[in-house]
Amino acid sequence: VPEVVLGEGKTADQIVAIVRELVAAGDDVLVTRLDDAAARAVLAEIPGLQHHPIARVATFEARPIVAEAIEPVAIVTAGTSDVPVAEEAFQTLRMIGIPATRVFDVGVAGIHRVFGELDVLTKAPAVMVVAGLEGALPSVVGGLVAVPVIAVPTSVGYGASFGGIAPLLTMLNSCAAGVSVVNIDNGFGAGYLAAVINRLALSERPD
Amino acid sequence: VPEVVLGEGKTADQIVAIVRELVAAGDDVLVTRLDDAAARAVLAEIPGLQHHPIARVATFEARPIVAEAIEPVAIVTAGTSDVPVAEEAFQTLRMIGIPATRVFDVGVAGIHRVFGELDVLTKAPAVMVVAGLEGALPSVVGGLVAVPVIAVPTSVGYGASFGGIAPLLTMLNSCAAGVSVVNIDNGFGAGYLAAVINRLALSERPD
Amino acid sequence: VPEVVLGEGKTADQIVAIVRELVAAGDDVLVTRLDDAAARAVLAEIPGLQHHPIARVATFEARPIVAEAIEPVAIVTAGTSDVPVAEEAFQTLRMIGIPATRVFDVGVAGIHRVFGELDVLTKAPAVMVVAGLEGALPSVVGGLVAVPVIAVPTSVGYGASFGGIAPLLTMLNSCAAGVSVVNIDNGFGAGYLAAVINRLALSERPD
Amino acid sequence: VPEVVLGEGKTADQIVAIVRELVAAGDDVLVTRLDDAAARAVLAEIPGLQHHPIARVATFEARPIVAEAIEPVAIVTAGTSDVPVAEEAFQTLRMIGIPATRVFDVGVAGIHRVFGELDVLTKAPAVMVVAGLEGALPSVVGGLVAVPVIAVPTSVGYGASFGGIAPLLTMLNSCAAGVSVVNIDNGFGAGYLAAVINRLALSERPD
Amino acid sequence: VPEVVLGEGKTADQIVAIVRELVAAGDDVLVTRLDDAAARAVLAEIPGLQHHPIARVATFEARPIVAEAIEPVAIVTAGTSDVPVAEEAFQTLRMIGIPATRVFDVGVAGIHRVFGELDVLTKAPAVMVVAGLEGALPSVVGGLVAVPVIAVPTSVGYGASFGGIAPLLTMLNSCAAGVSVVNIDNGFGAGYLAAVINRLALSERPD
Amino acid sequence: VPEVVLGEGKTADQIVAIVRELVAAGDDVLVTRLDDAAARAVLAEIPGLQHHPIARVATFEARPIVAEAIEPVAIVTAGTSDVPVAEEAFQTLRMIGIPATRVFDVGVAGIHRVFGELDVLTKAPAVMVVAGLEGALPSVVGGLVAVPVIAVPTSVGYGASFGGIAPLLTMLNSCAAGVSVVNIDNGFGAGYLAAVINRLALSERPD
Amino acid sequence: VPEVVLGEGKTADQIVAIVRELVAAGDDVLVTRLDDAAARAVLAEIPGLQHHPIARVATFEARPIVAEAIEPVAIVTAGTSDVPVAEEAFQTLRMIGIPATRVFDVGVAGIHRVFGELDVLTKAPAVMVVAGLEGALPSVVGGLVAVPVIAVPTSVGYGASFGGIAPLLTMLNSCAAGVSVVNIDNGFGAGYLAAVINRLALSERPD
């Protein structure tokens, strides 16, 4: 598991100091919620750091991380505006060595798009569903698969979405069993949880 | 259109007095939100009044109301606990002469049930969707039909459903176009609106 | 019905790419929630795109859209600050070919102004009422007309309007029947719904 | 001004003890928020106490209170369920000697009813407007009169009225000037304020 | 009473156009919520317009407004940050010809300061109390005077003041009778109401 | 310090079993939030247990608790309905051996009553202020004393007091320094904290 | 997996009818949220049904369910009032054949109690943490184990716990990674999710 540095609320100088120390110690590093200005400053100082601008993260691999040879986690988004949160989860999983598949832009207003991805969803050991607006997608997906569904509300929307309260409540009240919820926009937390669930499967495997 | 008496917050005596006067005037009457005790008291006093206990309404038809010969409105519920609100809407439509079809218990956790009713839904001139818990069903239905969808949040649920706030917000943020929302548990309002929409269709029809 | 592109949350480059593809495919296009900077960038790239700055939308007509020869929908606003939302609805209706009439600045504090427009309101097949502050206007209009009233709360106001919560609650609790509500500032949704209601009237018309 | 005893949250014994002492001291007394059981117990103990069950108050007049010879305050309600709060205000005014006129059941869904009472409203030195549901009536009345409008939200309603939050916010955001607001269901407070405003007029009058 | 133009949400050009027309018609004009940039632009175009930067208003007097020869309204503030709202009220009263006295910075944490102003407060025909933070001052003042108290919550504060919700609730729940409340930061509304109350006193005065 | 048993949410049988065991072990015991029915059942089973019905607590003293010979803590209430919470605090202090003085019914609407108690308040090593409705009293007291003020909001009130939210926010935003807040109706917590503060003073005292 | 019947909101007759049918079909059955009165009525009608009153569930095993031979899930509660929700989860797991261990009454105010159970917690394939009041326990447990933590807020508490909102927010904001949240009081959902996570581990195991 990489060392994780929350970029938000830290100056570029503070991030550089922390990351430099971790890199020197031979750790893998994941910096999250890193805005573009901070990213530029940090990348200029730390050789080998990689920037993933859509996910707003930077990563450092002490040695190349190879994904486990298992079925990938499915990362589902309702709309394109939910992608940054999904990508934060994707990078988190990648840094832990858990493979993931992107299933983007399959919101419930066009329910046939979800069905076109049923094969991917039912094979996955866990499904993460990232959605803003009304946040209905995890309930639909939860009714279609038999594995843990990690619901991630996003702050995408306006008016009565109240910065993500609407999809958060939707997901907490999901009528589908097997669904649990993380904080609004918490892509890292969802990715980490998906990894923990998969590690469990791996560790349970008798040699 | 019948005269409507809101039973909630009135004593049985007050309801009897109002209904008696309306009946004497030759009006059709719809009493809503009538609990069982009040219903018994009122029925004992007003001959010809009919009680619909699940809908919690009583109705009086000055002369038998005959439904228009048009495609029925579809009244969809997510779960069985949403039925009382749906039935209030059904009785409202019936008293205005608009036919309606019940499509009950097709919540999103078993999305195939909605698809089994697609034929009914796409033929209807308007679809009402009644749902508590997370209230995701109107978004799914709204993506499947091309007619007005009237979303009715219900207070069915517990915990973070907050007496219907969760499905209310879900419906207001629906990603499907053509959806509008009425107050929590407002079966009468939804039925009346569906009737108004259909009356419009009727009245626009050139002879 | 045009293809709709939500401008908010997309870069000018992303909007240009999407619109270019739709135009090439021969579609009518409606871009909503387009701020001035993005509008300039997009207009410079897509010939034939029209900007409607008050409505914050851009439109492309593959061939000129001609309005249906029916009574226009009435779009009512309480105050001048509600006009942008009303104009978003107007452009949405125009792109679908449904005529609309503007009845602006007739808030309840000067109730006589509403009465001066009664003739327009009662002839319309549907009335949309756009209001911020206390949002009382849809209740008044709902008591005056017999057609569907689409209430649109706006974020206009300050203090205890809480970004549109006050008029949203007002409209959900409307004592007038026939009123339903869409999300705060959702001019597009209200316009689309008005069009769906009117299309219904049109399609019901026997040949 | 009478001595005021808030009945709510006190036992019948406590109320009897307090009222007995005040009566012995020669005071006028107003007991508010007195439920029926407590009222029976208190009336049995205090001779001369009068019960006003709809207003949920009891009153004692040390000597008969005679109303001032001035234009009466107008007490307006939107619906019949708002009457108990209005009657609490009426009794408060009566005990201070300020005359009041009831203008009940003139909610905005039937706006013509308000206009039928314009003569009464414009003559009143102050207008109190009591309304639940969406609480739109004070804005309409505020646009019609030139005197102080005291808006009283009530907990009448269901669903998204949230026990009176909806009309409270409506009234605080009123677009009509000259409107101020008291607590939900606070008939006493509104009555007292109306009396204070009128006393001011009286006391300013040069002899 | 002057014509009132709400500056917020309007461009300088729009304000200039409206004010120019009113001035040409011979009206007194009060422009509220006018930020510094807009003020500079508007003042450059309208000769005779006066800017009151702390109150964020501009005023035009068709002919000099002379205050009535009556006791001044008391305008009380808890802290210096509440002064802009108080000054908006002061200018509103001034433009209607009602005299007012400033009693600033007498918050409850130093309760002796209120007592030092008792003489002014008890003589005033109405008292306006402007307070943010916990908003306790109107309750204290309401217990000291026998005239109408207009409570104005302000958005001054941080954390759990929630933009003025804390003082708003405090004021609505005031244990002192004779207190009513206007919207958060609504200096104009409070000033107008104070004027209406005083006009009432004036008009009741027999000649 | 006594063993504390929260009575709320436990059956009489459960309380009896727990208290019996504690008494057998020689402990002092404080049972809080004990309703009358449970109290009767528990007292019938545990000899020596004392019931304090207004405080809704029962106490058992293994040997008589003697109060420390120090200045008593002042327990202040705004109104009589706040007394049960104040008494819960009083009993908590008594069981720890800290003396306390009751200063009841000195709400801010009659501010002179607080001043009549200044002598008691300024001598106390800590002041607890218990208030519902608008909860303004701790701010006033906080401005008068130089010792820690423990503010206890109560659920006393109606309408916009929202079960104690109004006084809770008032107290959190107090403009007086030296004030901190405990949960709504938490008399035990306030009493315990006052005791901890006083024990500190005692333990700091060099022998 | 058993058939699940939500008892809440259904009459005893309705529950009997549904359960009878499921039993006849040879299914395992779990009835949740079954109050004592309904339980008595249902048990009288369905032979072989077992009542678990603390968990408020009834169960029917078509044939005896044998737990998998795997490490048990740990079910942790903060206080004794959280036990009913924990027991609902326990029975859910038992009916699916997943073993579970109870680790009750180890709230953070006595943090040493959690440490006394570290051995059990770190061996478990998943840990469920059930807590009301401030809901801090999942964060502490999440920092101690490397497996998925399912956080269940309960409505246990008073005042500012707002029926479970306080622990819900606490858990959503948990600073410990690997934590996800279900609805307030949702013992069934948490149990089902724990089972799904464990089934995953089982099914991943190569034969």
Next chain:
Amino acid sequence: VPEVVLGEGKTADQIVAIVRELVAAGDDVLVTRLDDAAARAVLAEIPGLQHHPIARVATFEARPIVAEAIEPVAIVTAGTSDVPVAEEAFQTLRMIGIPATRVFDVGVAGIHRVFGELDVLTKAPAVMVVAGLEGALPSVVGGLVAVPVIAVPTSVGYGASFGGIAPLLTMLNSCAAGVSVVNIDNGFGAGYLAAVINRLALSERPD
């Protein structure tokens, strides 16, 4: 005790004027919530003023303040983003002459870090705990020490932390006795209260 000037909401000129006057009068001065731009302007004008940028305060010591020779207050933070609020408290204590020890970055996700500081915590006469996110730390600390715990929620976090509401509610519902709460981000208030508690200890000390 120093004179305290709240910098927020004041211009640099206003702050300079106030501080200059206080310095001239020979007072110690503490300016809080001073942003960097204002700090630069004020420091250029007032010789001898010291800036503490992390705490966002400036201080002036008329003569060097010497700390009392007592055990220091412990100031605990959960994370590094909570440090500015903690430093505001530290400077407040320092200006009153109360020594304090920083125990930073010991959040509950790594509970062992708290235990490493037990010695410091149990010796302190009062412990202040500053935490954002889920705010669980005061409950843990409250269970470990026997002195007053002052809980300070911070606005650190995102999503469902709602600007500090989550930790505020957590702290108000703390299951540990001896904990009280101040406003979100109120480092000054917490520092002042800690000083008042310690002064109490000092003043109680017999000479």
